[in-house]
Amino acid sequence: MNAIAVERGETEPSLLDVPEPTPDEGEALLRTLRVGIDGTDFEVLDGNHGGFPAGDEYQILGHEAVCAVADPNGTDLTEGELVVPTVRRPAEGSREFFDRGEPDMAPPGTYRERGIEGAHGFMAEFVTTPAEFLVPIPDAFAETGVLIEPMSNTVKALELAFASRSLFEWEPERALVLGNGPLGLLTLAMLQPTVERSYCLGRRDRPDPTIDIIEEFGATYVDSRTTPVSDIADIHEPMDLVYEATGHAKHAYDTIDVLAPNGVGVLLGIPTEWTFDIDGGCLHRELVLGNKALLGSVNSNIRHFETAKESLESLPDWVLERIITDVYSPTELEAAFDDSPDRIKRVIDFT
Amino acid sequence: MNAIAVERGETEPSLLDVPEPTPDEGEALLRTLRVGIDGTDFEVLDGNHGGFPAGDEYQILGHEAVCAVADPNGTDLTEGELVVPTVRRPAEGSREFFDRGEPDMAPPGTYRERGIEGAHGFMAEFVTTPAEFLVPIPDAFAETGVLIEPMSNTVKALELAFASRSLFEWEPERALVLGNGPLGLLTLAMLQPTVERSYCLGRRDRPDPTIDIIEEFGATYVDSRTTPVSDIADIHEPMDLVYEATGHAKHAYDTIDVLAPNGVGVLLGIPTEWTFDIDGGCLHRELVLGNKALLGSVNSNIRHFETAKESLESLPDWVLERIITDVYSPTELEAAFDDSPDRIKRVIDFT
Known part of the structure; x- marks a missing residue:
């Protein structure tokens, strides 16, 4: 499948052909709809965050996503349902802050961050994620839901x-x-x-x-x-x-x-x-x-995503239309990651 | 009456003979028992705080006091009752934060501080204070109650x-x-x-x-x-x-x-x-x-004084005995304000 990633030693993103992920027990398989680009992605490209996922020579980018459930895989999710994934995942043996619903307060070293540090991000046609890290959203947010993570x-x-x-x-x-x-x-x-x-x-x-x-x-x-x-x-x-x-x-x-x-x-x-x-x-x-x-203040937890969802609902349409200025396909990488000032929020559309 | 004050242009305290204050309506007349000395008093001596009380050539020091009510003067207080006065008083026309019980949050310029800035302190045989700025304390705190303000x-x-x-x-x-x-x-x-x-x-x-x-x-x-x-x-x-x-x-x-x-x-x-x-x-x-x-964080309000009173009650006796190391009469000024390291809390006793 297509994935936008940074390869070891590089500082520019590449479009790679990588294996489709297989969901583990408790994980759903998601089809990615849209992923936002933000400043953190450029920091990842510059190598200012943590390491690549263990054993891999590339890091898939992207942490602001809207996905559709492709295969609930035994979770409570429904096929076709739209979801926004959270960013942090527990590091080996460090579930304490996750178990109490506060991954955002977990000390450095006890988490990985999808698309940022030690875990692949969401800029790929398919991703897997445990159901506990997914926030269901209404179908109406298919295009704007990428703003929920930053919000x-x-x-x-x-x-x-x-x-x-x-x-x-x-x-x-x-x-x-x-x-x-x-x-x-x-x-x-x-x-x-x-x-x-x-x-x-x-x-x-x-x-x-x-x-x-x-x-x-x-x-x-x-x-x-x-x-x-x-x-x-x-x-x-x-x-x-x-x-x-x-x-x-x-x-x-x-x-x-x-x-x-x-x-x-x-x-x-x-x-x-x-x-x-x-x-x-x-x-x-x-x-x-x-x-x-x-x-x-860094990161956020599921409760903050839920509030952000309500907050997104209350924003005037003109704001959303004028903040999401550019939508690119995965093959338009160079343009999507070109940082010119007339564009505000740029989004990769995988559909 | 005796009062310990700094005179204009001086940086050492003096024992002055000043007129006894007369309580206004709503104010009680208090006989001072003890007043603690702290770092702020030395800052006042060094001129690092605000101005002297309007029209006076001296500033009476002291903001950590225990007093006995000498004349309730129509307030709800009882003669002989022990009280600890708070420090801040409203500046002319600035009662907003005082009216809602939050003088400690009042912006600079909207308050005076007894013994620190623009108002006389408590290092005098008698002081007057509106009843709203007095916290009644048990008789058992006659000696240690000077710690309530700092606490x-x-x-x-x-x-x-x-x-x-x-x-x-x-x-x-x-x-x-x-x-x-x-x-x-x-x-x-x-x-x-x-x-x-x-x-x-x-x-x-x-x-x-x-x-x-x-x-x-x-x-x-x-x-x-x-x-x-x-x-x-x-x-x-x-x-x-x-x-x-x-x-x-x-x-x-x-x-x-x-x-x-x-x-x-x-x-x-x-x-x-x-x-x-x-x-x-x-x-x-x-x-x-x-x-x-x-x-x-600066200053405190009546609610904090009440909690400090409970907190003082719960401190072990040995702590109080070993923190209040020296008690002086008003005539022992020089020794009281000499900052040698073997003394911790020094107190002026007016009784």
Whole structure:
């Protein structure tokens, strides 16, 4: 069958002919419909994540998928039913966090991640997955369901943010999203019912489709080339909530300055080493005197996928149409993985 | 009456003769029994906090007090009843956070702090305070009740820490307290029923009374001169909970490295400006991939004082006896404010 993978030693994806997988007991055989491409896929191509699946000379990419059940194989699933698979799987002998439904909280080393680290992803005509890691979705989400996985990460991050502020009265009015990629834009969309004013940071010139979407929400586009993050509180206003999805490490520390008293910044980017100066005294003081919080958040669990499914249902059609900008067949690999700025969410369609 | 205050332009406390205060409507007149000295008093002496009370050439110190009601003045209090006053008072026209019982969450500029910023403290023979800012305590706490205010800050900080981890299974087994001052030692004591193993950081040579207390708890003393905070996870173990009470800004960032996955660091120190290098990329990555949290926490509200009162009741007698090491009369100012390492909590006794 066709699969999009990175071969050992390569940094570009290839279309490979690989054996069709056979489901083990408890696993369903799935026919892949669509798989989204995101920043993590490029990190995998660059070798910034963990190892390849044991014994294999290639890693199949893709962790944002919508599939149809091809063979329930004795599970409770129904042939033809649509599902979204979660990403993490237990490493050998490490089921503790999975058994309690919290694979997203499992410590590094105790899990593998489909399409990212130590396990093949979903960019293949067929995949197998234990039924416990599948979230059934309505047929209406066949085309847009690829957004459920990224949205589930935001659901979890925002849940953590709200929990950290749950002991006092806290109703965020102003939110800043750092990053205007697909995850940033989806988060901006998800925040609209909650906050009164929102801002989204990018580094793009107009005309630009992401700026158009930001402004269609009534949100304010902030160009990081002219407005450094540390100046946003003065130039615009302090923020109750900051969501970081850039992986630009300085943003994590600048977030402390942008936050209003009692605010929370939630970080999702995964940068590599970078040493720089900070006024660590002032930032520490700000955190304390302002009762501020900085939270890291990674991955998500089934409950977050379920909430993301509801959240996807409530997004306006125009958002979905304008975020999923490009759909490619597996043979159009080069175009699909070409990172030009006029495209937002790119999707591989296997049907 | 006698009052211990810092006069404008000075950095040492003086014993002044000041007019006895007259209670306004809703205020009780209190006779001060004991007032604790802590690091914040030295910061006030150094001019690191806000301004003096409007129109005065001196600031009366002290924010950790036990008082007896001298004149209820029409409030619900009873003459002779013991009380602990809270610290924050509303600034002109800023009652919002006070009205909802959350003065500790009030933004800078909307409050004054007794003995710290813009309002006289409790180091005087008599003080007045609105009844709403008084926490009645049992007579048995006449001598130890000065610990309720500092303990209330820990109650709040730990509440915030637990709330931030409340959406997943989290039972901290290992805690590290940064700082072996009175607040650090009290926090170490308060954590004993919760965690299995605890550590406390200081920079003292043996024999030292704080190290003796740490080890009496069965906790491990960590000397920051030989074991930098960033090495603690490797040399000892990663920590589920880190409580910072040093005001040493580098500790805030090193905390991220010390934390185990899903751990939380809570910061209470209030450093001044200090620019230094950090590997901001790795720390940001650690926060995210480890689902870690860093929280600032300042001040506390009546509810935290009530919990601190219960917590004080549950502390072993030996802890209280060995933490309150020195009791001085107001005329022994110089000795009381001399910062020698063999003394832990020093208290001024006005009776």
